[in-house]
Amino acid sequence: xxxxxxxxDDAGMRxxxxxxxxxxxxxxxxxxxxxxxxxxxxxxxxxxxxTDIRMPGADGFWLMREVRAVAPSTPVILLTAFGSxxxxxxxxxxxxxxxxxxxxxxxxxxxxxxxxxxSARPNAEANGNLIGHAPxxxxxxxxxxxxxxxxxxxxxxxxxxxxxxxxxRLIHRLSARRERPFVxxxxxxxxxxxxxxxxxxxTKGAFTGASSAKPGxxxxxxxxxxxxxxxxxxxLPLQPKLLRVxxxxxxxxxxxxxxxxxxxxxxxxxxxxxxxxxxxxxxxADLYYRLNVIPLGLPPLRQRKExxxxxxxxxxxxxxxxxxxxPFREEFLVALEQHGWPGNVRELANCVRRAVALAPxxxxxxxxxxxxxxxxxxxxxxxxxxxLRPGVSLDEAxxxxxxxxxxxxxxxxxxxxxxxxxxxxxxxxxxxxxxxxECNAYVHD
Numbered sequence: 001x002x003x004x005x006x007x008x009d010d011a012g013m014r015x016x017x018x019x020x021x022x023x024x025x026x027x028x029x030x031x032x033x034x035x036x037x038x039x040x041x042x043x044x045x046x047x048x049x050x051t052d053i054r055m056p057g058a059d060g061f062w063l064m065r066e067v068r069a070v071a072p073s074t075p076v077i078l079l080t081a082f083g084s085x086x087x088x089x090x091x092x093x094x095x096x097x098x099x100x101x102x103x104x105x106x107x108x109x110x111x112x113x114x115x116x117x118x119s120a121r122p123n124a125e126a127n128g129n130l131i132g133h134a135p136x137x138x139x140x141x142x143x144x145x146x147x148x149x150x151x152x153x154x155x156x157x158x159x160x161x162x163x164x165x166x167x168x169r170l171i172h173r174l175s176a177r178r179e180r181p182f183v184x185x186x187x188x189x190x191x192x193x194x195x196x197x198x199x200x201x202x203t204k205g206a207f208t209g210a211s212s213a214k215p216g217x218x219x220x221x222x223x224x225x226x227x228x229x230x231x232x233x234x235x236l237p238l239q240p241k242l243l244r245v246x247x248x249x250x251x252x253x254x255x256x257x258x259x260x261x262x263x264x265x266x267x268x269x270x271x272x273x274x275x276x277x278x279x280x281x282x283x284x285a286d287l288y289y290r291l292n293v294i295p296l297g298l299p300p301l302r303q304r305k306e307x308x309x310x311x312x313x314x315x316x317x318x319x320x321x322x323x324x325x326x327p328f329r330e331e332f333l334v335a336l337e338q339h340g341w342p343g344n345v346r347e348l349a350n351c352v353r354r355a356v357a358l359a360p361x362x363x364x365x366x367x368x369x370x371x372x373x374x375x376x377x378x379x380x381x382x383x384x385x386x387x388l389r390p391g392v393s394l395d396e397a398x399x400x401x402x403x404x405x406x407x408x409x410x411x412x413x414x415x416x417x418x419x420x421x422x423x424x425x426x427x428x429x430x431x432x433x434x435x436x437x438e439c440n441a442y443v444h445d
Contacts, residue, residue: 003027003314004113007037007051007063008079017050020106021113025317034058038066043133046074047117050109053080069174075116079104130166131314134304140167140297147294148174153246155231155291156269158298161344164269165229167298172225177265180224185217188233196238196254200245203255218251218262225265231291232272232283239284246290266291301341301348305412308336311345315352316364326356329365337415340408399434402427406436 004026006017014030021028029046031037033055041049049067053060064076081102098112130141147154148171156164165184172182190198201216217226228234234242245251246266250259268291277283301308312333320326332355341347355368402420406427409415417427430436 003029003046003048005029005031005037005041005046005049005051007031007034007049007055007060009033009052009055013052016106017109020110024110024114027313034060034063034066037063041067043138048075048077048113050077050079050113053078077109077112077116079109130163130170131311132304132307133310134299134307136299137304137307140299141170143294143296144171145174147171147296150294151176151265152293153266153268153291154294154296155274156267156296156298157274158269158271159300159344160271161346162298162300163345164271164298165227167296168225168227168267168269171267172265175225175265177224181221182225182227183217183221184227184229186229188230192235192238195234196241199238200241200251201253203253213253216251216253218245218264219260221264222262223264225267228266228268230270231268232270232274232277236282236284239287243284243287243290246287301344303411305337305409305415308348309333311348312336312352315349316356319353319356326359327363329363331366332364332368335366335369398430399436402430402434403436406431 004021006014006021006028007030008014008017009032011032014032018028018030029040031040034051035058037049037051049063051060051063060078060080064078067074067076077098077100079100079102098116100109100112132138144167154168154171156167158164168184169182172178185198187195197214197216199216199218201214201219204213228242241251245262245264249263250261252259274283274288274292278285278288312328316326316328336348336351343350351369355364359368402416405416405419406413409419413427413431414424417424420427
């Protein structure tokens with residue numbers, strides 16, 4: 001479901017646009033001024049911004065520039081009652097996707113909005129990972145925005161499917177390097193000898209098959225950002241060479257005796273715990289500390305269950321057949337919220353896509369999940385703990401049951417209370433009396 005932000009100081013115009021857009025199945029937020037609009041835009045990703053130009057205080061041109069600074073790919077449609085050639089030129093020069101003069105023909109605006117949203121859809125699946133308002137998720141995005149304002153290297157440690165590369169791209173888009181290249185390399189995709197060439201390049205004849213010189217990823221990313229994806233898979237013999245680049249900002253091409261200077265900001269991502277790898281001797285401690293200048297963690301989907309409905313609706317709008325809306329029944333959404341999501345947002349996207357593609361009727365219910373055998377999966381989502389065995393005291397069994405239920409609900413005390421059949425106050429009291437960790441500490445491994 002597309003999210004549209006409508007900005008106009010005229011309350012009647014805001015209401016009219018909101019009603020028209022909602023009838024098309026789009027989610028709509030409104031704002032009465034540019035300052036209010038940019039605050040709402042920063043809190044959540046919108047697929048389209050429709051804004052008046054002439055407003056008290058900051059105008060629509062200012063808002064468009066701020067939107068582009070936060071998310072350069074977000075399209076903006078400008079509206080004005082004072083149409084002029086200079087305004088139109090300025091609008092298009094500054095990056096507006098369309099420029100319409102009031103009084104606006106609603107049909108024309110809807111066609112323009114639909115065209116723009118349709119053209120953006122091929123790249124929209126990835127952006128879905130940035131949707132959400134769960135506190136842990138918002139804190140992670142705020143940390144990413146803070147990191148973007150620095151030149152420091154960043155290490156993103158999180159599970160697969162949580163959006164590590166998307167957050168890395170967000171940091172690049174918000175940084176001073178946004179106009180320079182963003183280059184990504186998957187460290188797990190190459191054997192050791194090829195990975196070295198991929199990173200640093202080689203000269204002609206450097207090894208068998210090197211028929212011509214080739215620049216490496218560091219050279220290609222000069223002036224911009226280099227993403228080292230799955231850094232935990234980098235072979236040990238290659239790690240000292242990477243450390244030298246990070247410390248000295250220089251490297252040697254394979255087969256070359258001359259060192260090359262490079263200006264690159266490095267963002268590394270991993271789904272492994274590098275500190276544990278350091279203790280095990282499979283990752284260099286000095287490289288870990290050099291990469292971990294700004295550590296950034298992303299919460300798994302089970303810790304941001306309040307975002308599941310929004311994400312599911314987003315992917316449903318993305319994958320629905322043209323001109324056909326297929327709503328979810330409540331039972332389907334509840335089942336999504338109860339699932340453990342070991343594959344995180346990527347798994348949710350595939351689940352919704354399958355449900356939409358195979359929907360036999362006008363809506364989607366729990367039967368769409370039958371082939372996934374979720375009833376069996378639910379039993380696996382809450383691990384059986386050795387502490388729950390015959391002979392364990394009732395007090396210890398109750399403590400463990402509360403702990404496991406909180407973990408299974410991602411730390412959501414209200415949902416845990418509902419599952420246990422007790423009050424929210426009882427859950428709070430048990431957390432205190434048993435000395436359980438704060439809710440955001442519960443994680444499934």
